[in-house]
Amino acid sequence: MRRRSGASLAILLSATAMPAHAAWYEAKSKHFAIYADESPKSLQAFATKLEKFDKAVRILRAMDDPPIGDGGRVNVYVLPSTDAVSHLAVGKDSSIAGFYLPRASGSVAFVPKQTDGHQEWDISADTVFFHEYSHHLQLQNTDAALPPWLVEGFAEFYSTAEFERDGSVRLGNPANHRIVGLYLLAKPSMDMLLGPGTNKATEDQLEAFYGWAWVLTHYLTFADERKGQLARYIALIRSGDDLMKAATVAFGDLKRLDRDSDHYLHVNRFRYLQVNAPELNRISVVVRPLRPGEAAGMPARIHSTRGVDKTEAAGVAAQTRAVAASYPDDPFVQRELAEAEFDEQNYAASRKAALRALALDPKLEKALIYKGRAEMELSASDPKADWSAIRDNFLKANLLDTEDAEPLMRYYESFGASGERPTANAVEGLRYALVLAPQDKSLRLMAVAEMINAGRIAEAQETLGPLAYDPHSSGGRERARKVMDALKAKDQKAALAALSQAAAAPGNND
Structure with a gap:
């Protein structure tokens, strides 16, 4: 979405530049997990409004509303203002009023608590959110x-x-x-x-x-x-x-x-x-205060969730290590450390943090995923690596949340990492992952590559279609169209070559 004199938006909710020990709360509903330094009453009302919007659009469009797990919820972070959102997005003041990141690992949104008094015809935070969440619903439908x-x-x-x-x-x-x-x-x-x-x-x-x-x-x-x-x-x-x-x-x-x-x-x-x-009028929202360790780690968590480059990863990891040292018995803090260490490419440290998190809470699905991802990286050049044990992390994670796309995607990826052809079970898992997270561009490209390799050209064309007409990324759209042109010409080799370039281009989901 765009705002007058603004850059491309993507949407939702978040928070930054706040005290480490602010009064953070989580509001969980069927489709959202919202985090805000806000009163429980206000947060309850906000979560109810988001769910009402979701239900109203589904009713109007006769959309299914299947069960989802934690991995299927959109994580929304409420930031103090549009300026805070803009600084999180691009590091400076800009016209960005909110943004949304569509990911198989969990779509996330950042929105402001207030709009900083921009001009009369500016876009409100609600409008930004509803615009981008409509994209999310449209892809599901x-x-x-x-x-x-x-x-x-x-x-x-x-x-x-x-x-x-x-x-x-x-x-x-x-x-x-x-x-x-x-x-x-x-x-x-x-x-x-x-x-x-x-x-x-x-x-x-x-x-x-x-x-x-x-x-x-x-x-x-x-x-x-x-x-x-x-x-x-x-x-x-x-x-x-x-x-x-x-x-x-x-x-x-x-x-x-x-x-x-x-x-x-x-x-x-x-x-x-x-x-x-x-x-x-039958919407259920559960609000809880974050534990002290969770609240202390929120500034680093927000930046990590937004995504970090090499320089930022070091700062986020250092901040998360300090919080983890103060709260060694909080499993979520240790899981956050596993992610921060992974982002800094400290894979052995990431694995250790994930193991600590799992010792505290064996059902922490994302800790299992980071343990598996870290082990994949550590085993990339090890001919004696136990890939069956590595994949077991993702299989266990899938059992904990069968409606989360990420374990299925990582399980499929593990075969490429080990130099093996994916099993039929892995391919089927990839297909279902795309059903669960159709908004993730990198997952869609992965599925298209599998279809091309299997000779399912017509299916590959249909699956690639949303990227070939993507209104948000002219560069990505043009790369996808090169793949589409090769598919229409039935040139499997050229399609795979073009797809490789598209998948390697910046701007795809992690």
Whole structure:
């Protein structure tokens, strides 16, 4: 998501630049684990609102809501302000109001407690969160290679959710935060709006793109004269039609569509959808205070969760070691140390910390995962390595949380690390991992590589589709399209070579 004069956003919640012993609480609901230096009452209300949004969108779209474990929850960190979020994201003041990191190891979001009083038409923290979480839900609901305008239009459509006193949720409200892009900037051409994506677009062009993506999505959703056209358009794309051809067949004369969407905006009579169901008022949230060790480690945890480079890893590891020394009997603190040591490539120390965590709590799934990952790194050049024992870490982790994608992904990775062909069980696990975490780009590329190697070219094309039309990464999108072109030409060797370059490029999930 983008904010006026801003960089690409990704979304959710977090916190930084806070006292080490702040009054941190955790609020756990079905889909979220939220961490904030906030009163339990406020945190309970916030978690309830996020769950209401999730349920309302699922009800409206008739989406399944299968059971999930800890690994399937989105971890949300609430930071004091948008400035704190921006500094966490890029190390300085910027227009970033929140960001979201989609990962098989656990998707995470960082959002502000308040918005620092930016200009009138700025995007609120809630809007940022709901936009990006809509992407999360959309990927869970469809694996179709949807074009950028519809991906962003979908997220903008749901981002303006409002919560009524009677417990209902209003969806599809006007995107007032896009006023600048809609009224003060040039409208994108139909070719730019409906095409495969924008390369090297200016900030103004992107702002206008987001606004008009919302208008077009809203218009095609509500206009009686356009009923059924959006569904037909998606079906044509899924059947392999070129984007512009699909648009012409589904929508008719695109010049007419251009004029009609202008008229729709300027008439300014927007309908919305009201969702009111008993389950919206049956939401369970459990709030608990963090233990002293957990609270003390929160500043380092937030930076580690965000992701660290080599220099940052050293600082985070040093900070985490100090906390771990003060709280040697807290299993979660020791698990955090295992992660921090792993990030600094101290694999033996990472393994030792994971073992300490497991001695304190044998059911700490993420400690098992870091123990296995550290052992994989330590065994990379050891011909006598016991790979069966290493993989046992991931098998045990999977038993502890069968709906967590990460153990399945790491189990599959272990075969490549040992130079062995993955077993059928490992391949099946990889496929299910993608079902559980379709938002993870690196996991998707891993699955595509497996499909290509197995000669399942059509399936590889379908699985790669969301990356080939990714609106958030022009570089990643172009690399994915090179793979797609090779797949369409049935050139397995070229597809694997292009895929290797795409997987190695920066910007993929860890």
